[in-house]
Amino acid sequence: MTQLITPAAIVDDAAFVERPAEPSVNLFASKTVRSILSLIGGLAIWEFVARVVVHNNAFLAAPSTVAVRAWEMLLDGSLLYNGWVSLQELLIGYVLGVVVGVALGAAMVQWRGVNDALELWIAALYAAPMVALAPLLIIWFGIGEASKIAVVFIMVIFPIVINTQAGLESVDRRLLLVARSFCSGRWKTFTTVSLPSAAPFIVAGMRQAVGKGLIGVVVGELFGAKAGLGNIITTASSVFDMPTLFVAVVTLAVTGVALTALLRAFEVRLSAWRDVA
Amino acid sequence: MTVVIPPQPTAHETPKLELIDVRVEYRGRAHNETLALDRTSLRIGAGEFVCIVGPSGCGKTTLLHCLDGLQQPTGGRILLDGRRIDGPGPDRAMVFQSASLLPWRTVLRNVTYGLEMQGVSLAAATQRAREMIELVGLAGFETRHPGELSGGMQQRVNLARALVIDPEVILLDEPFAALDAQTRELMQTELLRVWDATKKTAIFITHQVSEAVYLADRVVVMSPRPGRVKAIVDVDIPRPRPASARRDPQMFAIEAEIGALMEHDAVVPA
Numbered sequence: 001m002t003q004l005i006t007p008a009a010i011v012d013d014a015a016f017v018e019r020p021a022e023p024s025v026n027l028f029a030s031k032t033v034r035s036i037l038s039l040i041g042g043l044a045i046w047e048f049v050a051r052v053v054v055h056n057n058a059f060l061a062a063p064s065t066v067a068v069r070a071w072e073m074l075l076d077g078s079l080l081y082n083g084w085v086s087l088q089e090l091l092i093g094y095v096l097g098v099v100v101g102v103a104l105g106a107a108m109v110q111w112r113g114v115n116d117a118l119e120l121w122i123a124a125l126y127a128a129p130m131v132a133l134a135p136l137l138i139i140w141f142g143i144g145e146a147s148k149i150a151v152v153f154i155m156v157i158f159p160i161v162i163n164t165q166a167g168l169e170s171v172d173r174r175l176l177l178v179a180r181s182f183c184s185g186r187w188k189t190f191t192t193v194s195l196p197s198a199a200p201f202i203v204a205g206m207r208q209a210v211g212k213g214l215i216g217v218v219v220g221e222l223f224g225a226k227a228g229l230g231n232i233i234t235t236a237s238s239v240f241d242m243p244t245l246f247v248a249v250v251t252l253a254v255t256g257v258a259l260t261a262l263l264r265a266f267e268v269r270l271s272a273w274r275d276v277a
Numbered sequence: 278m279t280v281v282i283p284p285q286p287t288a289h290e291t292p293k294l295e296l297i298d299v300r301v302e303y304r305g306r307a308h309n310e311t312l313a314l315d316r317t318s319l320r321i322g323a324g325e326f327v328c329i330v331g332p333s334g335c336g337k338t339t340l341l342h343c344l345d346g347l348q349q350p351t352g353g354r355i356l357l358d359g360r361r362i363d364g365p366g367p368d369r370a371m372v373f374q375s376a377s378l379l380p381w382r383t384v385l386r387n388v389t390y391g392l393e394m395q396g397v398s399l400a401a402a403t404q405r406a407r408e409m410i411e412l413v414g415l416a417g418f419e420t421r422h423p424g425e426l427s428g429g430m431q432q433r434v435n436l437a438r439a440l441v442i443d444p445e446v447i448l449l450d451e452p453f454a455a456l457d458a459q460t461r462e463l464m465q466t467e468l469l470r471v472w473d474a475t476k477k478t479a480i481f482i483t484h485q486v487s488e489a490v491y492l493a494d495r496v497v498v499m500s501p502r503p504g505r506v507k508a509i510v511d512v513d514i515p516r517p518r519p520a521s522a523r524r525d526p527q528m529f530a531i532e533a534e535i536g537a538l539m540e541h542d543a544v545v546p547a
Binding site for chain 2: 172174175177178179180181182183184185188192193196271273274
């Protein structure tokens with residue numbers, strides 16, 4: 001009767017999931033190697049087209065020319081200064097958009113009334129091209145950083161709201177019942193059950209929002225700015241200075257890739273428990 | 278072994294739980310109402326192990342949800358120590374049918390969950406959770422996630438999560454239904470061992486008669502929808518009941534009797 005089951009005995013009935021196999025020894029099967037090769041290949045084609053086919057810096061600058069220009073801009077400080085201005089605008093607008101977006105999405109799921117009041121507006125604004133509002137926001141907030149932050153904010157907030165809603169609506173009802181059975185209050189149920197359940201959706205929305213935020217910064221700066229990468233693009237393109245234009249574009253692309261990778265790492269950490277499930 | 282036909286349930290001096298004419302109806306769309314439970318009366322003594330059996334759709338889970346306070350009966354009263362149940366409370370804990378563990382929490386954090394909700398400090402909760410994990414035989418698995426555990430182990434966590442809040446009544450909703458036959462029998466024996474160690478009032482829902490007879494002091498047989506108490510069968514088999522008690526002829530006799538009570542219910546369309 002008082003047969004004590006030791007952990008060793010239970011292991012038998014445990015369905016441990018097999019770990020993924022070791023990476024293959026074949027070098028070309030590695031994702032990292034393939035990515036690097038793809039990058040080198042792409043740059044080589046670009047270099048070839050620019051130097052041999054187009055052969056005109058006003059139309060297309062070769063990667064090597066762009067690299068030299070980037071080095072000059074690093075040395076004279078203009079790249080760092082303008083990059084920093086854009087990055088600040090992006091981060092402030094992005095963080096505000098995420099925080100307000102999550103709060104709004106959560107409020108819409110928690111309270112029927114909030115949902116009914118906002119649903120139509122969110123759907124309409126999500127579908128509308130927000131960049132079109134950039135000139136308007138610049139008129140409202142001036143050509144300083146505030147207007148760019150506002151553009152980033154309205155670009156970022158909608159995917160976050162939509163994803164937060166979707167995540168919270170997909171929470172397992174049985175887990176909510178467990179929370180209620182254990183006398184969890186509304187707020188505690190939200191923080192201990194709903195939010196962790198919805199986290200993968202929210203992080204997916206955050207990744208999607210990085211690209212939108214970057215577009216927001218650049219478009220905002222294109223329409224009128226004193227500094228920033230978008231400003232470099234406007235100035236450079238007006239004098240057909242392609243190398244400088246490409247430096248700004250490549251910097252934006254690298255920033256986007258880096259931020260997305262950062263969020264991807266965060267996502268992996270957040271859902272570490274899923275890997276074994 | 279005696280069969281008592283309601284409404285005269287076995288009398289107990291001071292019932293821990295008392296159900297008086299409990300009625301639950303669901304209001305569907307198109308104004309049709311479904312009567313899930315009707316005129317259900319039952320008295321359950323402190324420390325008693327009661328199993329409720331019945332065909333699916335007889336309102337067993339509804340009844341358990343009413344006892345836990347997750348749902349309010351539309352008629353009648355449910356009293357715990359003479360006080361009306363008006364919501365979930367720390368004096369009752371539920372072991373859910375699907376283990377319903379929080380997949381992102383470790384075994385340890387799943388077990389501390391109920392205590393955290395009660396505002397117990399994490400240090401104190403952790404200590405009590407470790408004892409309970411030990412009791413259900415999962416020592417060494419504290420840092421695992423539910424996804425790494427088998428169904429049987431998940432139900433052990435489910436049990437520990439309920440017991441750790443030290444409830445007076447433990448409500449079990451077909452906790453072993455999804456397990457294979459062998460694991461199921463092992464878990465039944467384990468449940469009795471844990472129950473012997475904690476002496477809680479236990480109400481266990483199942484549709485498997487042999488499980489009910491092996492576990493219970495009394496088996497409550499429910500009729501198909503609307504669920505009513507059809508009969509209450511005492512199981513006078515001494516405790517502790519080792520796994521071998523399953524082959525006790527008296528056990529078979531009681532099973533056969535309950536089987537006969539439920540037999541013609543099975544052909545009634547639900």
